[in-house]
Amino acid sequence: MDNLEETASELEGLSISAGMRAAPLGVSFKKAITILYNTGRYALFAIVMMTLLRGVLPAVQVAAIGSLVSNIADFNTGFSQSSMWALAQLSFSLVGAYALDNLLKYAGDKLTLKLSYKTDIDVVRKLRSLEVQDFESSRTYDAIQRVDSNTGEHIFSLFDAARSTVQAVISICGIVSVIASWNLWIALVLLIAPIPAAIATFQLQTKAYDIEFARAPKSRLAGYFRALLTSDSTRKEIKVFRLAELFEDKYTKLRSSFLQQDALLIRFNLTKAGSLGLISVCANVGSIIFAAILASSDGRVGELAGFISASSQMNGLVLAAFLGLTGIYQHLLYVSNWVAVMEMEPSPILEGTREFSDETLSIAESRGIEIEFRDVSFIYPGTEQVVLSGVSFKVDAGSTTAIVGLNGSGKTTICKLLLRFYEPSSGAIFINGVDIAQYSRESLYSCFSALFQDFAKFERSLGDNVAFGSGKEFDPLIDYEDVAHSLRMVSLDHLGDILPEGLSTVLGRRFAGGRQLSIGQWQRLATARALYKKPALLVLDEPTASVDAVSERAMFEALDEIDYNLTILLVAHRFTTICHAEKIIVLDNGRVVGDGDHKTLLTSCQFYSEMFHAQRGYA
Incomplete structure (x- = not known):
């Protein structure tokens, strides 16, 4: 019971967190209209014209029913000319409504398909433009999680909500005009009665969106646990370490919390939303009784028939108009998630326009690429921990240089900085004597290559x-x-x-x-x-972590046989791998504590010597 109350409290408070949206709704609306227009301007024009025509048909239908019933009641001997005309109007309104509804659906579905394709491709292109560091942030994954796969449908639904509102308003005005000519009070009741039900529906939709928005991080976590339980790559460890029950329990608890939220949403629909809907139903029943009393007192049977027809349509029309307005807001919320991703800017990486000229390329091919770190420090964005502090070293062109150190000492971070995934917090990196920031990354990647630990x-x-x-x-x-x-x-x-x-x-x-x-x-x-x-530069981050000694020896023998002077920066823990390097740079807590060949470091760097002997002792 306590859990249920806690979930209920969470449900009530979701609107606060849901208000923390990355994209302003005004900006989202403008972008939605722009992409709509660019995707199908002619289809939009056709939809607008059909909407205007469709909007007047309900009033034609109500007036035709009232006229037809009155004429038949007045002329018992058969159809009069007025009856035939009323029947023709009724037939036209019914057939026209059916035809226009189908045409509107066809045009809408076709436009939605185009929008779904375009928005999906736009998201993929946007994500492609982001930097490596952007994908090392949970905020990016939360934003991606919140992007509905049906964004194209939401964008069209945003327009369709406005369209249906206009259509409903035209229909309401027409019907109210017809009914008001018979009885003004009944027309007012018809107009007001559906409003409580419309409010209830709006509240329900708002709660549903707020729940989905607020639980995006937990949904991603639930998806992760489910992926662990259904992945072949983790199956062996899950089996050996008996993790299946633990992961299943975590997944079940997350899904259970979602179930409780959804159950409360259903209860909200039954109680609060249902109560408002009941008010609308009672108002309609009362207006029908009142109309029946009036018709029985003065014999206006045709007006009663028209009113009953109007009553059955008016509920839906007022609801459609109200929900059309609120639907614009609802769909705009979903669209704003897409806009939030589309407006994400890649993390800033300094990048010049300098290219490797033919002369530089010939140097790279003849003697490799020279690398120099000058007093480089680095702190990962969003953290305060210093990963590198005043790191300086040089990698000679055409040489193999190893970087060693304990886990977390900053070895992989050096690779990320060299490959331009992050910008140094201070200091500079030089390639062949030129600040790396002056080169275009396309130019760097044309001669850089890497094997990553992951x-x-x-x-x-x-x-x-x-x-x-x-x-x-x-x-x-x-x-x-x-x-x-x-x-x-x-x-x-x-x-x-x-x-x-x-x-x-x-x-x-x-x-x-x-x-x-x-x-x-x-x-x-x-x-x-x-x-x-x-490549002219090869970055190897733990290249032999998963290979046997024979394969490791074969790989380095192959590297030795390369017929040009390749510069290799090697990150490794194994000393059998490190010994292939001509020069070794030793890191400890983000600082360089040793620099030289293996033999020299054994005597000059106590930290290196301790690592070597510790590893040899366990060999």
């Missing part, structure tokens, strides 16, 4: 996984020899022979026919991808 496992073909290193798909007719060569460098050339479709075999288990690799094979494949474009 390397990607692309569930595409074996050839794609290598050819992606040059930013393209695998073409067997063009890329076969180059891909095969990269695979030989990491001792994976046998895969092309044993896999059923050779280099075209899809990897992973996500798609039909996919073949899974071991984690070590995946890491060597990522290394082949990093080498594929023949």
Whole structure:
């Protein structure tokens, strides 16, 4: 009971958190109208014209019913000319309404499809433009979680809500005019009666949106636990460490809290919203009784029939007009989430226009790339912890330099800064004597390559996984020899022979026919991808963490055989990997505490010596 009361309190307070929207509604409305107009201006014009025509038909129908019944009651012998005309009007209003409703739906559905496509592509393009650091922030994932996959539908529904409001208002004015000519008081009752029900519906929709907005982070967490329970990559550890019950319990609790919120929403619909709806129903019943009494007293049977017809339509029309107005607000809330993502700006990374000229490229090919960190410090955005403090070192062109240190010492951060994923908090990085910020990143990435500790496992073909290193798909007719060569460098050339479709075999288990690799094979494949474009600088972040000693030796032998002077920056824990480096930089708590070759550091750097002997003692 306490949990239910706590959830109820949370439900009542959701409107506060829901008000913290990233995109102002005015801006969201303007963007929605712009994308609507650009996507289907002619369709919008046709919809507007059909809406105006559709709006007058209910009044035609009510007037026709009243005239038809009155004429039949007055002329018992058969149809008069007036009866025939009234019947024609009634038929036109019914058939016209049906035809226009279908045409409006067709035009709306077609425009919605276009909007759904465009908004989805726009989101993908926007996310593509964001920086690595943006995806290392929970705020980004919350924003993505809140973007409804049906954004295109919401944008059209925003317009359709305004359209239906206009249509309903036209219909209401027409019907009220007809009924008011018979009885003004009944016309007023017809106009007012549906309002309580409309208010109830608005409140229900607002609560539903507020719940969805406020629980976006928890929804993402629930999705994560569900993914853990249904993923092959985590199944072994979940089984061995008996985590299934723990993760299931966390997932169940989250889903249970959602269930309680939704149950309270249903209860709200039954009680508060239902009570307001009952007021509308009672008002309608009272107006019908009053109209019946009037009709029985003066024999205006036609007006009674028209009024009953108007009553059945008016409830829906007033509700449609009211909900159309509130619907604009409701759909605008969903659209504002899309606008919030579309207005996200990538984190600032200084980037110049300088390109590697032909002269510089020839230098890179002849002696590699020289790197220098000068007094670089770094604090991750949104935190206060200093990750790097006054780091200075130099990597000679064409050399292999290793960075070592305990976990959290800043090794991977150095790689991220060098690859321009983050901007140093202070200090500068130089490439061949030029501040790295002066180069365009496109130019840097044309000769930089990297193998990351959390390397990607692309569930595409074996050839794609290598050819992606040059930013393209695998073409067997063009890329076969180059891909095969990269695979030989990491001792994976046998895969092309044993896999059923050779280099075209899809990897992973996500798609039909996919073949899974071991984690070590995946890491060597990522290394082949990093080498594929023949980079001048290769950043290796724990390149042998998942491979055996034989594969490690084969990989470095292949690197030694490269026929140009490749500059390698190597981050590693294994001293069997570190020993391949000509120079070693030792980090401790974000500071450089040693610099030199292995033999020199064993005598000059106590911290390095302790790490080496500790690892050798466990070998």
